[in-house]
Amino acid sequence: MRAEHEKSYVLFPLGEERFAVPAEAVTELARPDQLQTFPHCTPSVSGVLLRRGKIVPVCDVASVLVGPEAPARKFYLIANCQRESGKEWTAIPVTGECELTSVSTEPEKPAPRAPSYITGVLAIGDGTLKIVDLDKLITMEARG
Amino acid sequence: MRHKRPQPPPSPASREDVILFSVSGFKFVIAAGAVHEIRGLQGLQPFSLGCISVQLAKLKYTLERSGTTYFVVDAAFHFRLTPSHPSRLLILRNIPAAVLVDSTDRMMGISALHGLPQAFTHEERGWYRGLAVMDGDVVPVVNHNAFLSKTEQETLRESLGRLQGATAG
Numbered sequence A: 001m002r003a004e005h006e007k008s009y010v011l012f013p014l015g016e017e018r019f020a021v022p023a024e025a026v027t028e029l030a031r032p033d034q035l036q037t038f039p040h041c042t043p044s045v046s047g048v049l050l051r052r053g054k055i056v057p058v059c060d061v062a063s064v065l066v067g068p069e070a071p072a073r074k075f076y077l078i079a080n081c082q083r084e085s086g087k088e089w090t091a092i093p094v095t096g097e098c099e100l101t102s103v104s105t106e107p108e109k110p111a112p113r114a115p116s117y118i119t120g121v122l123a124i125g126d127g128t129l130k131i132v133d134l135d136k137l138i139t140m141e142a143r144g
Numbered sequence B: 001m002r003h004k005r006p007q008p009p010p011s012p013a014s015r016e017d018v019i020l021f022s023v024s025g026f027k028f029v030i031a032a033g034a035v036h037e038i039r040g041l042q043g044l045q046p047f048s049l050g051c052i053s054v055q056l057a058k059l060k061y062t063l064e065r066s067g068t069t070y071f072v073v074d075a076a077f078h079f080r081l082t083p084s085h086p087s088r089l090l091i092l093r094n095i096p097a098a099v100l101v102d103s104t105d106r107m108m109g110i111s112a113l114h115g116l117p118q119a120f121t122h123e124e125r126g127w128y129r130g131l132a133v134m135d136g137d138v139v140p141v142v143n144h145n146a147f148l149s150k151t152e153q154e155t156l157r158e159s160l161g162r163l164q165g166a167t168a169g
Helices: A062-066 A134-143 B150-168
Strands: A007-014 A017-022 A026-030 A045-051 A054-059 A075-083 A086-094 A099-103 A118-124 A127-132 B016-023 B026-031 B035-039 B059-065 B068-074 B088-092 B097-101 B103-110 B128-134 B137-142
Touching (some): A007 A062, A007 A086, A017 A062, A062 A134, A086 A134, A099 A118, B016 B088, B059 B088, B068 B088, B088 B103, B103 B128
Parallel strands (some): A054 A086
Antiparallel strands (some): A007 A017, A026 A075, A045 A054, A075 A086, B035 B088, B059 B068
């Protein structure tokens, strides 16, 4: 039975690190898929995926979260992100399979100097994971 | 966890004929109705505004055709691609412009035009009318009016006027 204050998160790996996003923001966890590209000038978008007839833009945020040394991203977390005129599915490349977990404790506050897209810290097992606000992160990326 | 949220449907399923072409290894389509003629590169006259208009550096040639001067846009330059090896010219309808492309493939029909995702926020919003899915490939549907926009036509007229004035002076 789910406790009233329990909250679900999707945990995604980027190299050695794992991050968390609230599960309600996630639409789908996708297996490796063919990234399609065409000429454009938006630096935060690396291409599009064709998922069940829908065209989904791919925003690679690995360099922001873990730096330029992130290993190859093979899987996609598809989130419903806020854009200027509504929500839009957006694929985030991740390095391995994602997990779903439920947490009944309140997340801790992020470090004072943490970027604004880190909204909290989850204690899971022996470690901690940063909670990412994908809307904020992608908006910041889009603005360069 | 999987939410079924309504996605904006592609625009109405009226079939549109398009011409598939390629530039610098990328495929594009253009509405067949926007193209007056497809031809080789014979008859092109070198054209340059020099430093008068850097903005119009994508114009490389002119073509005189049936009493009309067409300004020839290098599609690779227009789409910020590496220089390519054009072999075909698409003469556009209703605007005095023609487009240098590497090759034209075939004419085919698309039944749905998908909007460009909002994640794309830069110049490509003007370049494309949307995206089409063709045999599993996502191909941009070009906005033919963007090859030589009204603003660019105005700049061109002004620059040519200045150039003629300088020559006469």
